[in-house]
Amino acid sequence: MATTSSSSNGTLLTLRVLLFCALAAAATTTLLPLAASPCSHSLSRTILSATGLDPFLLSCAGDDASASPSLSSHGDDDVDGANHETGKASRPIVTDQLCIKGELPPDALPPFQCCPPASASEPINFTFPDPGEPLRTRRPVHVVGDEHMAKYARAVALMKSLPVSDPRSFYQQANVHCAYCTGAHRQAGRPDMGVQIHFSWLFFPFHRAYLYFFERIAAKLLGDPGFALPIWSWDVPEGMGIPEVFADVASPLYDPIREPSHAPPKVADLDFFLQGEKNLTDQEVILHNLRVMYRQMVSGATLPSLFLGQPYRAGDAEMPGPGTVEWAPHNTMHTWTGDSSRPNAENMGVYYSAGRDPLFYPHHGNIDRLWETWRNDIAVGRRRRADFDDPDWLDSSFLLYDEEARLVRITVRDVLDADKLRYTYGDVAVPWLTARPHITPGVNPKPKGGLPLESVRFPVSLDAAATVEVRRPPRAQQLRRSLEEKAQEEEVLVIEGIEADAGDFVRFDVYVNAREYYKVPVGGREMAGTFATLKHPGKEGMVVRTSMRVALSEVLEDLGAQGDESVTVTLVPVRGKVRIGGLKIVYMEE
Numbered sequence: 023m024a025t026t027s028s029s030s031n032g033t034l035l036t037l038r039v040l041l042f043c044a045l046a047a048a049a050t051t052t053l054l055p056l057a058a059s060p061c062s063h064s065l066s067r068t069i070l071s072a073t074g075l076d077p078f079l080l081s082c083a084g085d086d087a088s089a090s091p092s093l094s095s096h097g098d099d100d101v102d103g104a105n106h107e108t109g110k111a112s113r114p115i116v117t118d119q120l121c122i123k124g125e126l127p128p129d130a131l132p133p134f135q136c137c138p139p140a141s142a143s144e145p146i147n148f149t150f151p152d153p154g155e156p157l158r159t160r161r162p163v164h165v166v167g168d169e170h171m172a173k174y175a176r177a178v179a180l181m182k183s184l185p186v187s188d189p190r191s192f193y194q195q196a197n198v199h200c201a202y203c204t205g206a207h208r209q210a211g212r213p214d215m216g217v218q219i220h221f222s223w224l225f226f227p228f229h230r231a232y233l234y235f236f237e238r239i240a241a242k243l244l245g246d247p248g249f250a251l252p253i254w255s256w257d258v259p260e261g262m263g264i265p266e267v268f269a270d271v272a273s274p275l276y277d278p279i280r281e282p283s284h285a286p287p288k289v290a291d292l293d294f295f296l297q298g299e300k301n302l303t304d305q306e307v308i309l310h311n312l313r314v315m316y317r318q319m320v321s322g323a324t325l326p327s328l329f330l331g332q333p334y335r336a337g338d339a340e341m342p343g344p345g346t347v348e349w350a351p352h353n354t355m356h357t358w359t360g361d362s363s364r365p366n367a368e369n370m371g372v373y374y375s376a377g378r379d380p381l382f383y384p385h386h387g388n389i390d391r392l393w394e395t396w397r398n399d400i401a402v403g404r405r406r407r408a409d410f411d412d413p414d415w416l417d418s419s420f421l422l423y424d425e426e427a428r429l430v431r432i433t434v435r436d437v438l439d440a441d442k443l444r445y446t447y448g449d450v451a452v453p454w455l456t457a458r459p460h461i462t463p464g465v466n467p468k469p470k471g472g473l474p475l476e477s478v479r480f481p482v483s484l485d486a487a488a489t490v491e492v493r494r495p496p497r498a499q500q501l502r503r504s505l506e507e508k509a510q511e512e513e514v515l516v517i518e519g520i521e522a523d524a525g526d527f528v529r530f531d532v533y534v535n536a537r538e539y540y541k542v543p544v545g546g547r548e549m550a551g552t553f554a555t556l557k558h559p560g561k562e563g564m565v566v567r568t569s570m571r572v573a574l575s576e577v578l579e580d581l582g583a584q585g586d587e588s589v590t591v592t593l594v595p596v597r598g599k600v601r602i603g604g605l606k607i608v609y610m611e612e
């Protein structure tokens with residue numbers, strides 16, 4: 023990585039933050055004192071009504087109101103102010119039938135229009151399938167066998183042979199993803215605002231609904247009511263690479279617009295980034311992948327918002343912040359699969375065209391499986407909350423065509439129980455569940471005796487690695503926190519006011535207590551998080567505004583730093599231009 027060499031050459035830029043919150047969050051602390059965790063769902067109504075605060079607005083939702091004086095000239099989506107609405111009026115994101123031409127990046131490949139065919143009648147409300155329907159079991163491509171894969175290939179071929187005016191055609195199915203991420207679909211009652219299903223709490227539910235109908239359309243065309251979508255389980259060693267059948271040029275599953283150097287048997291790098299090819303053995307890549315999975319699924323995803331993504335309501339600026347798995351492996355595997363010689367890394371490497379690759383659906387099948395794994399085996403297993411109970415999430419809705427070509431309105435509430443949707447996952451192991459990363463000795467964790475820190479003010483452009491001493495809230499010093507309390511809360515590093523170049527792939531990494539971060543091997547414990555965006559359609563010269571949250575509790579425990587007053591955070595740019603509004607550490611409870 024370029025940044026590694028520049029830093030070891032002594033150009034390491036160091037910063038210092040004297041308060042645990044770099045910006046105006048001191049007010050936050052005053053308003054909601056220690057006992058009231060701002061993200062707690064049980065936060066008392068009296069505190070809420072006294073302060074007029076939304077439980078998510080403070081530390082969960084990216085309090086941009088106070089945090090981003092830097093937001094400025096770049097031609098915003100003119101939604102400033104929408105965020106400041108107060109009161110408890112319900113604001114789910116409701117998809118309207120109105121669909122306009124979305125914003126595609128320069129050099130996009132046709133078609134340039136991705137709205138679905140107009141429906142002759144009003145959408146019908148979703149109803150659950152007959153509970154007597156056979157339970158579809160989605161299994162990994164490497165497990166299901168050739169016969170099943172031939173069925174999937176036939177389903178794709180049948181979809182490809184439907185006229186493009188048919189919403190069940192492959193052409194239209196591919197366009198669904200485009201319509202929901204380029205601002206084509208509009209919000210009901212807000213024709214000026216698009217629906218964006220990435221970088222927020224809509225990510226998992228939307229893609230589940232999308233796959234649900236895609237799978238039923240496939241089953242219908244095959245005349246096989248029990249047909250289940252195969253999944254690309256890149257998180258287990260046997261699945262880490264594009265399955266052979268997708269690389270067969272004679273197969274309907276083949277897509278010529280993929281990265282040629284990643285054709286099988288290349289082992290996938292779940293931490294991949296363009297220009298970031300690592301010189302590692304397959305065994306090293308596999309080990310690293312398992313550690314990335316552990317971080318994204320276990321230690322980094324201890325609260326619903328950390329896993330599912332940040333709240334996004336009608337009128338809000340889009341892309342408030344994704345959950346761990348959306349950053350990686352979701353984004354990273356999209357980019358790894360796309361053709362890096364194309365400006366937008368089509369097809370898989372960019373939102374508007376990703377659905378054109380038949381590998382997209384098994385890829386998202388695996389993402390959906392990880393949601394089930396997290397929900398049922400990790401969150402519930404640790405007696406933590408798994409779903410939001412916020413009506414704005416539950417009542418958000420999407421419009422999709424079903425297997426009978428009827429337009430259906432489906433809500434987030436409708437997709438929370440896979441059993442009711444009559445599918446499940448089978449035959450896939452979770453080898454990463456025990457892949458807890460190791461700590462790295464000799465990386466100069468704390469300032470004392472090391473390089474001195476200079477004082478620099480936020481916001482800061484991340485042109486070089488930046489090391490910041492972030493104070494922990496006083497609560498960390500209360501060693502007598504009960505075990506019960508500790509089990510329910512998470513110490514979270516909030517990186518707010520992030521402005522990333524929308525016209526580029528942007529990545530930076532977050533290290534904890536490792537001022538000599540370049541000594542940390544891939545997958546090391548000190549690497550606590552990765553920010554990675556795909557190109558944002560049609561936004562050259564504009565910025566993606568978002569935030570990031572990094573869970574710290576287990577990392578600090580492993581580093582033996584639970585008693586420290588501060589945490590040393592190093593932000594390391596890998597690619598693209600990005601500005602950081604500020605950092606703070608908060609305790610969250612959901």
Ligand SMILES: *[C@@H]1O[C@H](CO)[C@@H](O)[C@H](O)[C@H]1NC(C)=O
Nearest residue numbers: 144145146147148417431433
């Ligand atoms: C669909 O559901 C909404 C919300 O529950 C309800 O208001 C509406 O009447 C329903 N429409 C139909 C046609 O059942």
Ligand SMILES: *[C@@H]1O[C@H](CO)[C@@H](O)[C@H](O)[C@H]1NC(C)=O
Nearest residue numbers: 023299300301302303304306
């Ligand atoms: C890549 O790795 C191999 C084997 O570990 C090593 O011999 C080689 O020097 C490395 N190449 C580069 C460019 O780092």
Ligand SMILES: [Cu+2]
Nearest residue numbers: 199229376386
């Ligand atoms: Cu996606």
